[in-house]
Amino acid sequence: MMGRKSIDEDIESRLPLIISMIKDNFTDKEIAEKLGVSLSTWRRKKSQNNKIKAIIDEICDERNSEVEQALFKCCTGYHYYEDVVTKVKEQVLSEDGETILVKEDVKISKVKKYKGPDVVAQKYWLNNRKKAAWKDDPNKTEIDKKALKLKEKQIESGGW
Structure with a gap:
């Protein structure tokens, strides 16, 4: 007599369905319901199962790449x-x-x-890709550091 499949075996045998649901933006709750497991079980298996983690990472990387390409097109026209x-x-x-x-x-x-090129998209791209040169206020970091040092000196001298 054959025993029942473990939850890991059951989930791994349904990887094509899981991939499809992830690509279709199903929530964790919806995926758990389709798989017939509790939400906590799905979340645990998702974080512990290397195959599922790899698939989720690959899908996220593909989507991020698509969004980057679309953003670049918006930047350049x-x-x-x-x-x-x-x-x-x-x-x-x-x-x-x-x-x-x-x-x-x-x-x-x-x-x-x-x-045509979108100035807002260009600003967003440059603020994230070349922070030092394109941040809104390039002097803000220096000013914040100086203000922090002054506050520390006030606290040390008891003037706070």
Whole structure:
């Protein structure tokens, strides 16, 4: 007689489902419910199981990379295509020149557009990539350090 699968074996056998749920932004609670385990069990297994940790890290890295690429495009500007809907009217004339029929149709055409660079995205990118050169107030750190030293001196001298 075969014994029941352990929770680890059961969870590992359902890795494709887990990957799909993580990619679809399921919450831990939703994943636990789908797997038929308690939320605390899922969280424990997620933090202890190396396969699950590796999968979650890989998915997070992929998403972060996608967001970085999109942010970079916003910083530099990009071309894209947009569907534009246009009404087209067609008039059919009779032999004596009067309009007999007005036929309306909808035409969808792709139009190439340009999204210019976004200054806010550029600022965000540079504030995070080159903090020393692009922070809002490059002197703030020095001023804060000096203020802290003055406060420490006041405390030591009992003037606080």
